[in-house]
Amino acid sequence: MSFYIAGTGSALPEKVVSNDDLxxxxxxxxxxxxxxTGIKRRHVLTDERLADLAILSAKxxxxxxxxxxxxxxxxxxxxxRGDTFTPSxxxxxxxxxxxxxxxxxxxxxxxxxxYCMEVADAFISTGRADTVLIVGAEAMSKLVxxxxxxxxxxxxxxxxxxxxxxxxxxxxAILSTDPDTHTIRMPNIEGINSPYxxxxxxxxxxxxxxxxxxxxxxxxxxxxxxxVCRRANLTPxxxxxxxxHQANARIIEASxxxxxxxxxxxxxxxxxxxxxxxxxxVVLLDEYARKGTFxxxxxxxxxxxxxxxxSGAVIVEWNK
Ligand code: UT7
Numbered sequence: 001m002s003f004y005i006a007g008t009g010s011a012l013p014e015k016v017v018s019n020d021d022l023x024x025x026x027x028x029x030x031x032x033x034x035x036x037t038g039i040k041r042r043h044v045l046t047d048e049r050l051a052d053l054a055i056l057s058a059k060x061x062x063x064x065x066x067x068x069x070x071x072x073x074x075x076x077x078x079x080x081r082g083d084t085f086t087p088s089x090x091x092x093x094x095x096x097x098x099x100x101x102x103x104x105x106x107x108x109x110x111x112x113x114x115y116c117m118e119v120a121d122a123f124i125s126t127g128r129a130d131t132v133l134i135v136g137a138e139a140m141s142k143l144v145x146x147x148x149x150x151x152x153x154x155x156x157x158x159x160x161x162x163x164x165x166x167x168x169x170x171x172x173a174i175l176s177t178d179p180d181t182h183t184i185r186m187p188n189i190e191g192i193n194s195p196y197x198x199x200x201x202x203x204x205x206x207x208x209x210x211x212x213x214x215x216x217x218x219x220x221x222x223x224x225x226x227x228v229c230r231r232a233n234l235t236p237x238x239x240x241x242x243x244x245h246q247a248n249a250r251i252i253e254a255s256x257x258x259x260x261x262x263x264x265x266x267x268x269x270x271x272x273x274x275x276x277x278x279x280x281x282v283v284l285l286d287e288y289a290r291k292g293t294f295x296x297x298x299x300x301x302x303x304x305x306x307x308x309x310x311s312g313a314v315i316v317e318w319n320k
Contacts, residue, residue: 002121003132004169004319007065008286010160011056012043012273019153026149033153034271038249042156042274044141049083053159054137055096061161061286062097062133072163073129075103076119078112078136078278080186080307081143089137101129109184110245110306111175112136112278113160117302117314118173120164135161136279143186145205154247156274160282169319171299172232174224175312183212184307213309214251220311221245221255224303228313234299236261239315241294245304246270246280255303267293277306294318 018041019030033039045053054077062069075090082089082105090103108115113136120132140155187202221244229236236259244252249270256266269284276283281302288294296318303313 002125002166002170003164004167005162005285005316006067006165006320007061007063007163008161008282008289009057009060009064010158010283010286011053011060012158013045013048013053015044015046016041017044022153026153028149028153036250037154038268038270039154039274040271043158045139045157050137050139050157050159051083051089051092054089054135055093057137057159057161058093058097058133058135061163065163065165067131067163067165069097069099071131072097072099072101072133074120074123074132075099075101076116076132076134077105078108078116078134079105079138080107080109080277081139082137089135093133093135108278108306108310109308110247110275110277110280111304111310111312113282114173114302114304114312114314115175117164117170118175121170121173124164124166130166132164133161134164134282135159136282138277138279140275140277143206145203145207150210151206151208154275156276158273158276158279158283160279160286162282162285167319169317171315171317172228173312173314174227174231176220176224176310178216178220178309178311180309182209183216183309184208186307214248216309217247217251217305218254220305220309221251221303222258224311224313225255225259225301228301228303228315232315234315238299239301240265240298241288241300242266243281243284243300243302245306246273246284247275247305280304296320
């Protein structure tokens, strides 16, 4: 007995930036971005704070699950960087909803929401919590290098949330890391205050070797799909819905072809949001849950990869 998904929510910045908008200040085009990635537009933070989005998506998920703040036994936020180093985004969410539950942020890059699901599973299956609120929230526009056309065009900002309740639903999971500190790198503030620290400060912006990530992603997604199905005694054909990390439509298509997965089972929304890192699969889940796509008993397979290099997959039966 572990968890089922009891509710979902999401919140996105108001500002929408199209590929043509980017082409006004970058040497790029709608044609290049769309054909290489499947992205048409993305949401970008202006004067909102990331916490505003995280709180809104959390409230929407709690409302959807009909769960009150005092029922929440743990708040987890998947993010690479909140508005402040401390308090964490998870604490800001706790304050806004009026919860005293333990709350902390978890950074596993784009796989963060899946790592949170496994932490939630550990808390629920050992009796430490009955209800867990998971929020993915990323301000990618504050992390990317806006002079690097090969990476900044890929990302978007947003937040998604899900409420997990004790019950049956989670069928299997795999979390993995292929340690690599160069392929995707986002430096933190380092060595700028202390007279004893002579480390030069790296440029505070994302560096990414897109081609290397591409190769890793196709292999990692394939391995995770195979392994998570094996652990659940299922074949990839027995999965009803695939919810892949929305990094690049071509990466998703390559994994789909490898396992001869029916195209209609693979959920996509990358064209509207770009890559929102840890938030991607949660916003995707919320969007299709609200459309009524999932029926009771459907098997959902989440799969993701990202900086670290992290990867993972989780299979959950839809028992809402
Ligand atoms: O969550 C994980 C985060 N990371 C990823 O998911 C990244 C995974 N990788 C990718 O999605 C792809 O590798 C990219 C979309 C980043 C790049 O696609 P690609 O087909 O591997 O293109 P490329 O890097 O081989 O570049 C082809 C050309 C280059 O020009 P030359 O050297 O052939 O003259 C690039 O300079 O495209 C150029 N280019 C661009 N042109 C117009 C790179 N970025 C752009 C751009 N607009 N935005």
